Amino acid sequence: xxARTQSQGAIPVSGDxxxxxxxxxxxxxSLALSSGAxxxxxxxxxxxxxxxxxxYKILPTAQSVIVVAAKHSLGALSSSNTxxxxxxxxxxxxxxxxxxxxxxxYLESEGFSSVAVPAFIPIDMEEPKKGMRGEICWRRAGVxxxxxxxxxxxxxxTKEFGAAIRLSGVxxxxxxxxxxxxxxxxxxxxxxxxxxxxxxxLSGAGKVNKMACGKxxxxxxxxxxQRFVQGxxxxxxxxIQEIIDGHPLREMWQTFMTGNYYYCFRCQSQCASTQLxxxxx
Numbered sequence: 001x002x003a004r005t006q007s008q009g010a011i012p013v014s015g016d017x018x019x020x021x022x023x024x025x026x027x028x029x030s031l032a033l034s035s036g037a038x039x040x041x042x043x044x045x046x047x048x049x050x051x052x053x054x055x056y057k058i059l060p061t062a063q064s065v066i067v068v069a070a071k072h073s074l075g076a077l078s079s080s081n082t083x084x085x086x087x088x089x090x091x092x093x094x095x096x097x098x099x100x101x102x103x104x105x106y107l108e109s110e111g112f113s114s115v116a117v118p119a120f121i122p123i124d125m126e127e128p129k130k131g132m133r134g135e136i137c138w139r140r141a142g143v144x145x146x147x148x149x150x151x152x153x154x155x156x157x158t159k160e161f162g163a164a165i166r167l168s169g170v171x172x173x174x175x176x177x178x179x180x181x182x183x184x185x186x187x188x189x190x191x192x193x194x195x196x197x198x199x200x201x202l203s204g205a206g207k208v209n210k211m212a213c214g215k216x217x218x219x220x221x222x223x224x225x226q227r228f229v230q231g232x233x234x235x236x237x238x239x240i241q242e243i244i245d246g247h248p249l250r251e252m253w254q255t256f257m258t259g260n261y262y263y264c265f266r267c268q269s270q271c272a273s274t275q276l277x278x279x280x281x
């Protein structure tokens with residue numbers, strides 16, 4: 001089954017404890033696709049050697065990695081009202097989580113240890129990652145499982161949804177049928193993502209100035225929280241009430257309540273592969 005094929009319905013599963021590899025793979029994909037994923041691909045742990053240590057820490061018996069991608073609403077992603085793409089991001093990550101957990105639970109019901117792994121939060125906040133890197137680079141896993149190719153912006157670009165996706169996945173002890181990487185470059189290298197980046201953090205060929213990007217996309221994220229706390233300690237008492245009453249504190253509170261701290265979506269929404277027909281004219 002092609003990694004990019006969308007759900008064609010569940011397949012019959014035998015009563016045996018161990019289901020044939022191809023059946024197991026197809027059933028797992030079908031469940032993920034019917035549970036929120038727009039695309040599903042499978043690769044092996046051996047094909048993700050850069051992450052082998054982290055993968056085996058997650059699941060010592062791991063053999064396969066399943067990548068699930070959920071698609072954004074293109075209208076929401078392109079909205080100039082920040083709350084709209086934030087709301088859609090929450091939904092899209094929830095779709096990823098639902099699909100990954102559904103696939104994981106199914107594989108465990110068939111006797112294989114399986115773990116759903118996030119690409120967003122919760123994330124390791126200890127040194128040296130400091131919340132800046134996940135256990136698995138799901139973009140890399142997506143490329144190696146045939147879901148798409150890297151864009152000039154460093155994102156995973158798919159033929160079906162462009163860069164307007166969020167990712168998550170499953171690590172499992174099941175030896176599943178792997179999907180080969182694509183033999184084509186999906187990105188059309190229009191460079192639009194580079195041109196529209198408000199932080200000038202993109203320089204092409206997937207290179208990202210993460211510090212510059214972070215100042216915009218995580219405007220009210222952890223670094224802002226650090227500065228806020230430091231400001232309360234160092235600011236004269238007469239000015240503290242102004243900080244407490246200010247807009248940034250309200251924004252940070254909303255970030256904490258929703259779990260969403262993204263404030264920029266330009267490199268996704270302006271990807272030519274992502275554009276709605278009316279936006280491309």
